[in-house]
Amino acid sequence: MKIVIIETDHAQISISLSEVFEGHEQHFFTPEHMQQEMQDYSAGLFYGQFHNITDLQQAEQEIIKFCNEKKVDLLIFSPVFKHYNSVLAIAKAVKCQKIFTTHNLNTWLNPSFWSLNSLKEKFTKKNILKHIDFILVEDFIYNYISTEANYLMRKYRFLYIPSYTFQPSRKRQFIRKNDTLKIVLTGTIDKERRNYDAVLNTIDFFAQKKAKITFSFAGQPIGEYGKEVIHRIIKANEIHPGIASYFPPEIIPTPLMFVEEME
Numbered sequence: 001m002k003i004v005i006i007e008t009d010h011a012q013i014s015i016s017l018s019e020v021f022e023g024h025e026q027h028f029f030t031p032e033h034m035q036q037e038m039q040d041y042s043a044g045l046f047y048g049q050f051h052n053i054t055d056l057q058q059a060e061q062e063i064i065k066f067c068n069e070k071k072v073d074l075l076i077f078s079p080v081f082k083h084y085n086s087v088l089a090i091a092k093a094v095k096c097q098k099i100f101t102t103h104n105l106n107t108w109l110n111p112s113f114w115s116l117n118s119l120k121e122k123f124t125k126k127n128i129l130k131h132i133d134f135i136l137v138e139d140f141i142y143n144y145i146s147t148e149a150n151y152l153m154r155k156y157r158f159l160y161i162p163s164y165t166f167q168p169s170r171k172r173q174f175i176r177k178n179d180t181l182k183i184v185l186t187g188t189i190d191k192e193r194r195n196y197d198a199v200l201n202t203i204d205f206f207a208q209k210k211a212k213i214t215f216s217f218a219g220q221p222i223g224e225y226g227k228e229v230i231h232r233i234i235k236a237n238e239i240h241p242g243i244a245s246y247f248p249p250e251i252i253p254t255p256l257m258f259v260e261e262m263e
Contacts, residue, residue, distance in 0.1 A: 003048075004029065004067055006090075007078040008056065011038045013101060014078055016161055018048065027072075029053050029063055037255070056083040060090060067094040076136070079103055084124045091131040099159065100128065101136040105145075107192050108135075109152070134159045173256075174263045180242075181213045184261050189221040189229050189246075196225075200232045207240035217246040218261040220253055 003021050007014040007030040015038060018026060026048025028035070035050045051066070053059035067075055067090075076099045080087055091098055102108050108125055129135070134157045137145070142160035145152050152158075187193055199215075206213050221230050226249070233244045247253045 001025065001073045002070060003027065003074045003076065004063070004072050005048075005076045005078065006030070006056070006063065006080075007034055007038075008080060009034075010078050011041060014038060015041060017076060017078075020161055027051060027066070027070075029059060029066075031055070056080065056086040056090070060086040063090055064093045067096060072096050074099065077101055077132075084121055084128065088124055088128045088131070091128055097133050098131065099134045099136050100132040103138065103141075103187075104193060105137070105141065105152075109156075129156070133157065136161065138162075172263050174260045182216060183213065184216045184218050186218045186258070186262075188219040189217055189226040190223075191225045196229050200229065200236070203233070203236045203244050204239075207236045207243045210240050211243075214242055215244040216261050217244065218253070218258055220247060221249050 001021075001024045003024050004027045005014055005017055007028055011034060014028060014030070027050075028038075028048055029051045030038075031054065032052045035052060051062075053062070056063075066072075072094070074097050075090075075094050077087065077091075078101050091100075100108075108129065136159045139160045139162060142158055145158055185194070185199065189196070203215050217229070217233065221227060230246055230249060233246055236243050247257060
């Protein structure tokens, strides 16, 4: 089977996919820095050929031409966060089975909008899913769908894979500073990503209890909502110093900053 994996943001997803499809012909369309990140993590996990691209908009026609000329059997989109028109163009033009990966069902199955551009984006996302055969999610999301939101199973076809691989031989770059339980919330602080009100209320609860626990927001705050979340975090730290941390809003988080939080 010939497989194309489009990867622009999440190295771990493609590492897992490469393992799942070991023995099949694999092609990765990915920026050069992402290829390097995947190979640095574990070169032994990859059995395919890399095709370096700048982004999906630039590579749209290249991907379509390659998939159709090579008669690819399966096209997999790793999570994407921009260039939705190019994703739609590729999904419509490529003639094979297609899988779309997402970490957040809300932003795709029930996207909100607050401007004309976001409304257009909402309809583009809906249209993309019409041209996708399967939605790939993490195992805990699949479990939620199958037990608490079974109605989605009647409308879409879902798959799941373990989303992260573990290399016991890989050395850590960072070590724990203490034995405090640490909860890491990954990704940009955006209202569309998760119920931050519930998260902040939980932090306030533990702050009042002076609990030995800390919360880390590993992502950049977006817009006024992101600023408001940071304000709530600062207030919680006034009650119980160290209850929560966050990346400075004035800087763009680096991959190394993210790795430190996760390790």
